[in-house]
Amino acid sequence: MLEETVSPDASEDETRDVRGLLLRYPGVARARVDRGADGRLRARVQGWDHPEDLSPAGPLSELTEINPHETRFLYDEIFAAESYLQGGITLREDAVVFDVGANIGMFSLFVGARCPSATVFAFEPVPDVFEALSRNVERHGVRARLLPFGLSDREQEITFNFYPGISIMSCRSDYADLDNEVDLIEQYVENARAAGASGREEHLARVQALVAEDFELSERRCALRSLSAVIEETGVPRIDLLKIDVQRAELDVLHGVDERHWPLVQQISMEVHDEKGTPTEGRVAVVRELLTANGFLTTVAEEDLLRGTGRYAVQAVRPEYADDPRPVTAAVGNARPLEARALAAWLAERLPAARLPQEVTVVDELPAAH
Template sequence: MNERVPGAEVSAVAMIALAPGFEVFCRNVGETHALYHEIFVEKCYEKACAGLSSSDVVFDVGANIGLTTLFLHRRCPGLQFHCFEPIPDVARVMRANLGRFGVDAKIVQAAVSDQAGTVRFQCYPNNTVMSSIFADKNEDRAISERYLANCGVDEDSIRYLLEGKFDAVEIECESVRLSDVIVREGVDRIDLLKIDVEKSEAHVLAGIDDEHWPLIRRVALEVHDVHGALNATIDKLASRGFSCEVSRSPLLEGTTLYDVLALRK
């Protein structure tokens, strides 16, 4: 489903203040504060947005409730967004947040993969940011445990904080290929392609046809380095004309998660 952002009317969700004058809709308060810290405090997309100009085109793949889009919108007003989020309740909150702040965005309520159709998606209602086609509750919980331990949280508190966070429900959702969206929407450039899709990043990249890679100026993605995924991703991007920089938040030390920023040479 692809639609323009309508007005921000949401029921059965909370509105919380993340900073003075910055209130957003959310479903999970703790999750939203953690996302805000990563995006607005640690500024994990600071380098990715350097050099963006008004009217540039951004694809936000794995947009969740829209905080990355809001960060980029606040840093560079006038950006044009295509935001992808498969979980209906989460997409509804994102739609409201982007409408509330007047963001120029098209929302695609779908998973992004290498095939168009439908997929079975494992959703963690109490931890939506880690939901995935390839969710594994034991692996995902281990990442969260390490993250909290790196934050200085003790073991008893970690057990309490993660109670119920990985109770999953399976949903069926539409899947789309990025190249199909590029053709359908008449996109002639992507100045930033942001990907945060919890182990599906290789499938997202595989859904870009050869003729569309030259349209992409930069890529910022999270990689789960399982079975050599990090090196494979770097090699894939290098073969498409990008130079890559790899980093990782200190709070994710000891996990399989890395951030890759790829800039066209």
């Protein structure tokens, strides 16, 4: 009788497939799958809940990114501070989320981790950034439709300023304000140091170094469409959450909603620029008036790390949304840590017994693979 053997390539394929499946479990940031001396698989997983760990063993170390310093900034804002869930914003079961200004996908990953039944429509017009978004969302199995254009008040193609050194400030060329961006970076660093948070100094030094020389700038031609055109094309029955972060173009996005489509939008969480001495001065009041006229209750706040920068967080919720019968899966402070037993049971529903890891462990640190 011939003894059945497993080739090294087959073994590598198996561990890779199990690892890929683990990354699709809500809340898993990284995973390792190894085969022990007994031939059985063992899995280690790391969650998104280690905000101070910037080492190669940390949760951000395997993301496709443009720059590490802005990846950390996005993580602080979205995962650690839960900035887009402030002001009473929630994610309900089977939510439809529009992520406008998705960048590398940090908010889309957050939605996938906290509300896995949600469907995300992620908009990113800059091709260089869209590529990173695509890789991150695919890697983590987020239920998402990726759209390689931005939103505005009408369909058009325009020039964007793409800043490779800090892509989150990329914007329409006609809305660019480099002096303001320099002021923002300096104020952000000052606020972060004043807060005294540990583990940030190297990160802050790298961010501060951006203003020591001219920003590198490349131009990209990018497509824009109106939100109403997307609603018509996709046929979405509602938008549970419209998240907007588009570098001074936020009012254009709102102006792209036709009157007949406003009732479909249930919640909005957005960054609004209201910078003294610029064309955006007074915009918070304009946005608040528009949202109030369309039936929303609104709140306005300044995030601690962006205080004094002219960036405001505006959240808007329809009062009647509280009566939606679907259970809330994500709200401020209700995140749950990963549980190895639940993860093992989830794997058992998706893999044959012979391919199941013998052991699943949740770890705080996960060294890089060799």
